[in-house]
Amino acid sequence: MGNIAACCRSFWCKPKNPDIRISLPAICFVWQIAMIILFGLFVRYDDESDAHWSEHKHKNNITSDIENDFYYRYPSFQDVHVMIFVGFGFLMTFLKRYSFGGVGFNFLIAAFGLQWALLMQGWFHSLDPNDVKVDFCIYIINADFCVAGCLIAYGALLGKVSPVQLMVLTLFGITLFAVEEYIILNVLHVRDAGGSMVIHTFGAYYGLTISWILYRPKLDHSKNLSGSVYHSDVFAMIGTLFLWMYWPSFNSAIADHGDGQHRAAINTYLALAASVLTTFAISSLSAKKGKLDMVHIQNATLAGGVAMGTAAEFMISPYGSLIVGFVCGIISTFGYLVITPFMEKYLKIQDTCGIHNLHAMPGVLGGVVGAITAATASESVYGHEGLVNTFDFEGNYAKRTPATQGGFQAAGLCVALAFGIVGGAIVGFILRLPCCWGDPSDENCFDDEVYWEVPEDEESIPPILEYSSHMVGKNTDMMSQSNYTVEQS
């Protein structure tokens, strides 16, 4: 019996070996080759990107090339793309010695994730799954959205997992996302253009559950590396600002043409502005002498955008958007001050970037706001045609009322939560299997040295070198003098 326990312990608690020389290249090659094969089997250009476009134009009486969906969607796509790679990437550079890992692994998993997401999107949404047509209109922007879910989850695990684990997390995350999104958007017919539920709630609980299962009791051994330095905080502001500026594009990218996109952008823009003011207020209020904390400014200012993910395309009205942003800035900053330390101490959930405050709480709130706004929608506010367009009350759903829609919206939120928690539990368990994951030991968390060739330090730049050598020289002189005196005496 003792043997079995010992055996179990040795099975589950093998000493960490962060060597990824075989595992990372293997997983990259195998999965990239799999992508090539699957793309070869399933993916084709769609009508708008195929060389037969000119024939397609004649057939469909399209008079001008500007009707090609490329011109409608490409600018929005590029904004979202910048959010994924520069926004999320640089937001994660804030740790003093994990900037390479923050921006680098973000790059790796996003580049893999979007290929897999493109396929999953195609399979779930194509008319004919054997003939997936790629276009920018839906699939490529949606692929970036899928990836966002996994990057949010990465935020909770930053510095504590290996790139191999991240690749696995991404593979499963994208798969779960595609199923969850299909159920929420297609089966339940829920509206969620900016993904408060589908992206943020799912991604955050997925990451938090994994982090809970991978709990590291001795993480304080890496305590000296778990903070920022002056310039790493400035780097993180690059991420924050690009996320903040382009969030209106994120929430409006796949909203309805015309008024839908226009309204989604305005609502998000207003909510974000309000979040900034309340974040500064609470951050200042909570510290001695009113000193502001960069962690709050980098993160909680974005909470308004997260919370408008569902309701942005509804007629929530400009002041409604401001109220949502106002409340979210407060809740999110409060989360960084109180809830994150509480969760770490009592719930054993270590959340490096505080995604619970930036994505989980505002995401859930966004889902609730969306449900309420939908339930209270009326023809007097939207107009008949507007109501039908906004909520897509057509075909099978022609008879759905706003109140019913509100209920379905709430159901969608529950589905997102369930997928996040159950999916996270399964993937967390897989990532804990004693396998050559290459994750760092508790002493080496938050340290780029583990996975990167880190250059010699700032110290060795010449003016300082000189200075140092000067000092060392002095010391040596003194040493010899001292020695001399010792000898003398």
Place this chain on the structure above:
Amino acid sequence: MGNIAACCRSFWCKPKNPDIRISLPAICFVWQIAMIILFGLFVRYDDESDAHWSEHKHKNNITSDIENDFYYRYPSFQDVHVMIFVGFGFLMTFLKRYSFGGVGFNFLIAAFGLQWALLMQGWFHSLDPNDVKVDFCIYIINADFCVAGCLIAYGALLGKVSPVQLMVLTLFGITLFAVEEYIILNVLHVRDAGGSMVIHTFGAYYGLTISWILYRPKLDHSKNLSGSVYHSDVFAMIGTLFLWMYWPSFNSAIADHGDGQHRAAINTYLALAASVLTTFAISSLSAKKGKLDMVHIQNATLAGGVAMGTAAEFMISPYGSLIVGFVCGIISTFGYLVITPFMEKYLKIQDTCGIHNLHAMPGVLGGVVGAITAATASESVYGHEGLVNTFDFEGNYAKRTPATQGGFQAAGLCVALAFGIVGGAIVGFILRLPCCWGDPSDENCFDDEVYWEVPEDEESIPPILEYSSHMVGKNTDMMSQSNYTVEQS
């Protein structure tokens, strides 16, 4: 009598207490709540962002959603938005220990300013001030423009004022801007699409006058922090480049559709390119061995864009744009070399970012160039219809001649100057009232420590820690040896 003087002195010269724990949260909450109430009372979606859009389309025979103004203006808006938050924000990170304040307070006041600007724009330009309709077309881009004026003013005060003072400066700045802009553009019917006068001249003299009133005689006590370090200069280049690249969007964002926007972008692009070469030339010419100065490269390269703010949409011709850029690069760099030190020493105007060189002088020059270009416009160059379109010689102004227009342009410049100086004097006086402004003492200027939780320093990253402790160890050893020898002897 002596008592009164002493009393006055103690009234005006209370010791500084940079505690903003009550004042900053209070001002943020009160103003954000005021915004919510005012938006609730006054702001509605306009026809293009309202759910009634589909009915609006039928009524107005609009056939395609692409006619929604969102698709015309959104990309330009995003470029301008990046200039405001990343451009201005990072340009102000150049100080060695005020990068948090530079990019952070820029973020705060821009987020507040654009809400207030949106309201002011609506009240001044809406047909019905009780029913302000928000759209991207005019108000949201214009709100960013208003904010730009206040951020320019912030440049003169960087590191010397508290966030509370900045919020007040922004509130008044936006208000003054709206009145000034209304007088210049609507009453005088002046053209100023890129805001050489309305934005740059006004903003710069507003900031310089405030800085003059808040003059700090002992600012050299913070001298050790008033420069840059290597990497803070690289951060500032992010701001410079995004401003430089997107300036054609800034000057063309609200120009006339079609040829107006097209021409404004080309002219600005050419002027900016010419500024870069003359800035490098003068910077190199002025230093021993021709060494370039990052301050010049970060700022004076942008002067061409400022100076084209008015004339960009006119037929100034490509080589005319190059000449404007050529001259501005020289003047602006020369300003940094000679005028800024002169102003600080003799005029008691402390101008942290040198906005006099980047915005004031090129702005005035831009106004003059605009007036001359307008006065010399002719039907042979513009065509009859082109002349009418470009200068909007319609309705009440149908009989205005180019020469008269030139006169009005010059009058507009004077209005901008007057508003900047008088407004700045009033606001400067308010900001000097002995109140709990929380501004730093002369010793603590340019120091993030005052308002921010600054992380432990680069020094404490492990490789250096090790090294340091090694040295300290050595020293301790030596110390003990020395002591030993002392004892010995």
Place this chain on the structure above:
Amino acid sequence: MGNIAACCRSFWCKPKNPDIRISLPAICFVWQIAMIILFGLFVRYDDESDAHWSEHKHKNNITSDIENDFYYRYPSFQDVHVMIFVGFGFLMTFLKRYSFGGVGFNFLIAAFGLQWALLMQGWFHSLDPNDVKVDFCIYIINADFCVAGCLIAYGALLGKVSPVQLMVLTLFGITLFAVEEYIILNVLHVRDAGGSMVIHTFGAYYGLTISWILYRPKLDHSKNLSGSVYHSDVFAMIGTLFLWMYWPSFNSAIADHGDGQHRAAINTYLALAASVLTTFAISSLSAKKGKLDMVHIQNATLAGGVAMGTAAEFMISPYGSLIVGFVCGIISTFGYLVITPFMEKYLKIQDTCGIHNLHAMPGVLGGVVGAITAATASESVYGHEGLVNTFDFEGNYAKRTPATQGGFQAAGLCVALAFGIVGGAIVGFILRLPCCWGDPSDENCFDDEVYWEVPEDEESIPPILEYSSHMVGKNTDMMSQSNYTVEQS
């Protein structure tokens, strides 16, 4: 005879004097004035940016301002513009003490280059060279493309040449580019929308040949500055990510309207994603414990975009794009590991940024892929009309077959190579002439101190100052104690 040799030696090997106080301002002023004169003589607004646009509209039955080419091309132009100034600029900040030179000189030569390129483009492509009309449609995007060729060449020479040499390199580079591009695109009627051959192959071999001629045998004297530091690598990632994200815009910017642009963007996007995975794989595989190298991640991840420059607008199919990216990531990373050191040691080619791996090899590969894809094009895949549109088989070329086109594509690649190597040899020879180039000595390469006023160092920020002074104090104390003991003894 000995005298002549000595004379030659003294002629060719004058001691380096990196004083550019006369030469840089002179060259900037002369060239900028020349630009103004030439623009005055030759450049006019085209129909779309002239104030006569409204008359042009009536004449050509254009109903809406949105038909102005500005709205088709401006967003793509801005993406490319960001790649040139932020992408290339920040990619070159990776050296520990050459970040000012990397981003600053990139700014200078790009700003000059685009003016000269605009003129050359106009002269070569205008119907009437005496009346060059500027529009965004072709010339301004193309000007950025020309500049890209010169910036690639700068990559090989980074840190080893003076700004004066760079200006000359750019003048000749743009000129050669214009001729080469005219021959390839117009005379040979080759398709190369993203410039695998025209931009990357030409630029890379141009730079490598110049670097070969300017070989510095004692470059290891600057060895201590030829690497990165932690934060300089993070800065370089800004460049990498903006290049990576916007590369689909680069390859699609001047592709055919409609399906051409759409397909080019998708193909480039897929190739780039595949490159990321294989770069991470090879980088990890090549190092002890699988540690990743930032140099590979910063550069080789972009190789897929380079290699898709020609074939992006063809029907290479999605999985074909993935294969190209897959192969390029491997080749490029392998190049950094093996070929660059080999070239430096045996071929005497010093390639600071490794442009041989990022631009030369993938560029040539891209040309070959393009030739093969063109040669195997068929009506069954493209449709008759699609084939004609894609390869522009019209007018004089109406009878060209895909197979012939493939041959011409290969010929185009040879032309690009020849122009790069021969042009580089001539320009390299000119740059070696004993003249006041102001290039740095071998000891001062990669050092901003030579051309820039470098600010005092991070060391002197207060918390550390304190610490240092504390230590120095200690040492002084010890010193005196030691001295004392010495004296004592």
